[in-house]
Amino acid sequence: MTDKKYIQARDGEQNSVIYVTSDGAEFLHSGGTRAWRNNNPGNLVAAEKSGLSIGRGGKFAAFANREDGLAALEYSLKHFYSEKKLNEVFKKYAPSTDNNNPEHYTATVKKLSGLDAERTVGSLTKEELGKFMSAIGQVEGWKEGKIEPIPHARQFQVQGVDGKPLSGLRYLISFFTSNGEQKKIEGQTNNQGMTAVALSDTRTSVQLHLPRPDPGQSLKKQSSKPAGAAAKTVIAAELKTKPWYSQAFSQAAPAEDKVHDEPPRQGDIPAEPAKKTDAVPSPQPPLSTVKQAGAIQASGTQKKSDNHIQEVVKEPGVYVTWEFDTSRGSKDRLNKLPYFVAEMSGDQGKPLRNGQRISLMSNSKIREKVPFGKEVALYLGNDAKPQYRSAPLYRVRANEGLTDVVVRISEIKTKDYDVSDEVPSKPIVSGTKKTYTASLFGTTWLKFSHKFTPEEANTECDGEPQEIGAALQKIFDGDATVNGSVISLNVTKPNKKSMKIIWKSDAFQNCRDTIPMITGLTVAKAEIIPRVHPQTYKAFLKAAFELDASELEIASGWRPMLGSVLHRVGVGLDVKRIVVDDHDLTLNRSPSGADTDYMNLMTQKKRLQQKKTPTDDEKMELKKLAEQEASKRDAAAAAIHKNDKTPIREFIKKLRENNDVKQTFDPWEMDINTRDNNPATPNYMITGNEVLHRNHLHITVRDTELGY
Structure with missing residues (x-):
C-alpha cells in the first residue's frame, strides 16, 4: 500500500476505486472486497455527517484509510442506532429489501461478538462497541486486493503537409521521471505514423524531436536521417503526460464482492445516487497529432513564421538542477529530504508555480524547469513548510541563452563555517550549461532546521x-x-x-x-x-x-x-x-552464533552472485547455499528473541x-x-x-x- 495521504476518491471501472493523494498522484484499488476497496469496513453508503468520507466507490462511501472508515462506522452506530437493541439494529442497517437477511446477520454478529442481543448500542462500553464493530466488519468481509499507481502516458501521430500519416520517420522522445532521471525513446513511426508510448510514473513534459528538413522539403524526405544528438532536429511538440486509465483498468484485479453485499448503511440518512465517472477511459494512450505545416528554415529552429511543425506547447526556460554530494560530510544520501523551490523577489520567496507542494528529494538531486529571468532558491527540511520559510538557499537565475543551470553542493563536515561558501559561485560555462559550486555546513543545517x-x-x-x-x-x-x-x-x-x-x-x-x-x-x-x-x-x-x-x-x-x-x-x-x-x-545486542552463520552465508552468496562467469564448482556452491538459507535464517530469527x-x-x-x-x-x-x-x-x-x-x-x- 502507498504511504501517501489520500484526499479524494471516486468510482473507477470494473469495480475499482481511484484514490488521489495530496501531491496529485492517483492509485487504483481493485480486486478484494468492496469494504477493502473503499476503506469502509462497515460498507456505509453515506457518511457525510461523520465528516470523514473523501468520495465514493460505487454507491458506498470511501475513506482515506481503514481507521477513518472505522471511525465513521462508530459515528453511525452511536448517532443513529444508540437506542436500538442489538437484535434490532440490522433490520435497518441491513434490511431484507436490499437482498440481506437481517436475522442471519444478527445471529452471526451475536456469535462473533459474544454480546447480549437485548443490549442497546448506547449501553455498550468502548471495548464492547469495538467487538460489535469487528463482528460487523467480519460479516461485510475484508479481503485485500491490488493497489497500483495509475500510469501517465503520451503518444504521438505524425502527419505530413497533406495530412497523411508519415511512416518510417525517425524520432526521439525525451522526458523526465519523478526522480529526475531523463528517459529517451528512439524509433521509427509505424504505418499509421504512430510513435511508441512514453510511459511515466508522474505527470511530466514529453518532448518529441523530429528531423529538421531543409527549406522546401517535407519531413518524409528526411526520414532516412537519424534523430539522435548529432542530427539536426526540431522540437515538434512538448506536451504533458495524462493518466492512462484504460491501462490501469485492464490490469485491475477481479472483485470478490458478495452478490448481496450492497445494503445501505447509514440509518436515517438517505443514500445519494452513485455518481458516474466523468471521464470515459480511452481505448488507447493519450494521443496527440503532430502535423507538418511547412518547411523549417535551415538556419535555426526559432518560430519566425507559421512555417513550423505544429504548435509547440513549450514554455521557454532553463532546467535548474541542485546536486548534493555528501562524500565529505555524512556520506549518506539525502533521499526524502523535504524541499520547496521558490521564486525569489529580494528576500521574499513565493511558489514557483501554482499548486506547488513540498517534495521529497530523491537520488540527492532536485531538478526544476524555471522560466527565463526568474531567480529561484531552495527551502530545505522544516524550512519547506510555509510557516517556517526563513532561510532561502543556493539562489540562481535562469538566464536566457542557457538550457541548464547546475549547482553542485558539497556537504562538508567541519567547524570552519564560511557563510560565503553557501552562495553558488565559480560558474563554469560549457555551451549552454552553467555550473556553480556551493557548500553545505553543519551550521547550514542548523539555519534551516526549525x-x-x-x-x-x-x-x-x-x-x-x-x-x-x-x-x-x-x-x-x-x-x-x-x-x-x-x-x-x-x-x-x-x-x-x-x-x-x-x-x-x-x-x-x-x-x-x-x-x-x-x-x-x-x-x-x-x-x-x-x-x-x-x-x-x-x-x-x-x-x-x-x-x-x-x-x-x-x-x-x-x-x-x-x-x-x-x-x-x-x-x-x-x-x-x-x-x-x-x-x-x-538496548544492545551482539550477534549470536546463529546470526554469524546466517551473515556468513549471505556474504558468501552475494560474492558468488556478483561473478559474471562463475565456474561449475561455484554454481554448485551457490546452489548449496540456497538450500541452507531458509534454515539458517530461521535459526538466526529464533536466536534473536532468546535474549x-x-x-x-x-x-x-x-x-x-x-x-x-x-x-x-x-x-x-x-x-x-x-x-x-x-x-x-x-x-x-x-x-x-x-x-x-x-x-x-x-x-x-x-x-x-x-x-x-
Missing part, C-alpha cells in the same frame, strides 16, 4: 493527559539541568511518580563536530533539544508513562550529519537505555500502537511501517540499517506537512 517553541509544543497537547503537556512544556521551556557531562530532566507521570530523561554528552557529538556555536551542553540544551518535533517527544513520553518507566536515556535527537534525514528534520529520536522496576536495561528484554519489547509495542509513530528500528526487530499491518522483520544485522540499530531504538513519527 527550533520549536513552548507555544508550538502546547498545540500538541490537545486531548492528552495533563502530565504529557506538562512534560512537553518542561522540555521546550529548557527546564533540564546540566550536571557535568549529562543533561537531565525530571517529569511527573500520571501516577504522580517522577521519571528522569537523560541526554549524555555523546548525544550531541555530531553537533559539536560540525557546528561552531555548540560549545557545550548548556548551548546544546537551548539549541539542539528543541529542534526535535514536539510530536516525537510526545510519542516517546506516552509510551514511557504507560510502561511506568523511571528513567530513559536519549542517545540522539536532532543532528546535522549522521544517518538518515529523519533526525535532521526532527521526526527521529534514538533511545539507548530504559529503567523499569529497578531493572536498568540497555528479549520484556520491558523493552513492551515499550516498543506501545510505540508501534501509537498512530503518530511511523517506524521503529531496534536491535531485535525492524518495523519500517507500523501502520501497514505487516509484522516487523528480525534484525539480522546484515544490512547497513540493521547494523546501525544494533545498540539503540530509533523512533520515527509522522509529519504529513513534510510528506512523512
Whole structure:
C-alpha cells in the first residue's frame, strides 16, 4: 500500500476505486472486497455527517484509510442506532429489501461478538462497541486486493503537409521521471505514423524531436536521417503526460464482492445516487497529432513564421538542477529530504508555480524547469513548510541563452563555517550549461532546521493527559539541568511518580563536530533539544508513562550529519537505555552464533552472485547455499528473541500502537511501517540499517506537512 495521504476518491471501472493523494498522484484499488476497496469496513453508503468520507466507490462511501472508515462506522452506530437493541439494529442497517437477511446477520454478529442481543448500542462500553464493530466488519468481509499507481502516458501521430500519416520517420522522445532521471525513446513511426508510448510514473513534459528538413522539403524526405544528438532536429511538440486509465483498468484485479453485499448503511440518512465517472477511459494512450505545416528554415529552429511543425506547447526556460554530494560530510544520501523551490523577489520567496507542494528529494538531486529571468532558491527540511520559510538557499537565475543551470553542493563536515561558501559561485560555462559550486555546513543545517517553541509544543497537547503537556512544556521551556557531562530532566507521570530523561554528552557529538556555536551542553540544551518535533517527544513520553518507566536515556535527537534525514528534520529520536522496576536495561545486542552463520552465508552468496562467469564448482556452491538459507535464517530469527528484554519489547509495542509513530528500528526487530499491518522483520544485522540499530531504538513519527 502507498504511504501517501489520500484526499479524494471516486468510482473507477470494473469495480475499482481511484484514490488521489495530496501531491496529485492517483492509485487504483481493485480486486478484494468492496469494504477493502473503499476503506469502509462497515460498507456505509453515506457518511457525510461523520465528516470523514473523501468520495465514493460505487454507491458506498470511501475513506482515506481503514481507521477513518472505522471511525465513521462508530459515528453511525452511536448517532443513529444508540437506542436500538442489538437484535434490532440490522433490520435497518441491513434490511431484507436490499437482498440481506437481517436475522442471519444478527445471529452471526451475536456469535462473533459474544454480546447480549437485548443490549442497546448506547449501553455498550468502548471495548464492547469495538467487538460489535469487528463482528460487523467480519460479516461485510475484508479481503485485500491490488493497489497500483495509475500510469501517465503520451503518444504521438505524425502527419505530413497533406495530412497523411508519415511512416518510417525517425524520432526521439525525451522526458523526465519523478526522480529526475531523463528517459529517451528512439524509433521509427509505424504505418499509421504512430510513435511508441512514453510511459511515466508522474505527470511530466514529453518532448518529441523530429528531423529538421531543409527549406522546401517535407519531413518524409528526411526520414532516412537519424534523430539522435548529432542530427539536426526540431522540437515538434512538448506536451504533458495524462493518466492512462484504460491501462490501469485492464490490469485491475477481479472483485470478490458478495452478490448481496450492497445494503445501505447509514440509518436515517438517505443514500445519494452513485455518481458516474466523468471521464470515459480511452481505448488507447493519450494521443496527440503532430502535423507538418511547412518547411523549417535551415538556419535555426526559432518560430519566425507559421512555417513550423505544429504548435509547440513549450514554455521557454532553463532546467535548474541542485546536486548534493555528501562524500565529505555524512556520506549518506539525502533521499526524502523535504524541499520547496521558490521564486525569489529580494528576500521574499513565493511558489514557483501554482499548486506547488513540498517534495521529497530523491537520488540527492532536485531538478526544476524555471522560466527565463526568474531567480529561484531552495527551502530545505522544516524550512519547506510555509510557516517556517526563513532561510532561502543556493539562489540562481535562469538566464536566457542557457538550457541548464547546475549547482553542485558539497556537504562538508567541519567547524570552519564560511557563510560565503553557501552562495553558488565559480560558474563554469560549457555551451549552454552553467555550473556553480556551493557548500553545505553543519551550521547550514542548523539555519534551516526549525527550533520549536513552548507555544508550538502546547498545540500538541490537545486531548492528552495533563502530565504529557506538562512534560512537553518542561522540555521546550529548557527546564533540564546540566550536571557535568549529562543533561537531565525530571517529569511527573500520571501516577504522580517522577521519571528522569537523560541526554549524555555523546548525544550531541555530531553537533559539536560540525557546528561552531555548540560549545557545550548548556548551548546544546537551548539549541539542539528543541529542534526535535514536539510530536516525537510526545510519542516517546506516552509510551514511557504507560510502561511506568523511571528513567530513559536519549542517545540522539536532532543532528546535522549522521544517518538518515529523519533526525535532521526532527521526526527521529534514538533511545539507548530504559529503567523499569529497578531493572536498568540497555538496548544492545551482539550477534549470536546463529546470526554469524546466517551473515556468513549471505556474504558468501552475494560474492558468488556478483561473478559474471562463475565456474561449475561455484554454481554448485551457490546452489548449496540456497538450500541452507531458509534454515539458517530461521535459526538466526529464533536466536534473536532468546535474549528479549520484556520491558523493552513492551515499550516498543506501545510505540508501534501509537498512530503518530511511523517506524521503529531496534536491535531485535525492524518495523519500517507500523501502520501497514505487516509484522516487523528480525534484525539480522546484515544490512547497513540493521547494523546501525544494533545498540539503540530509533523512533520515527509522522509529519504529513513534510510528506512523512
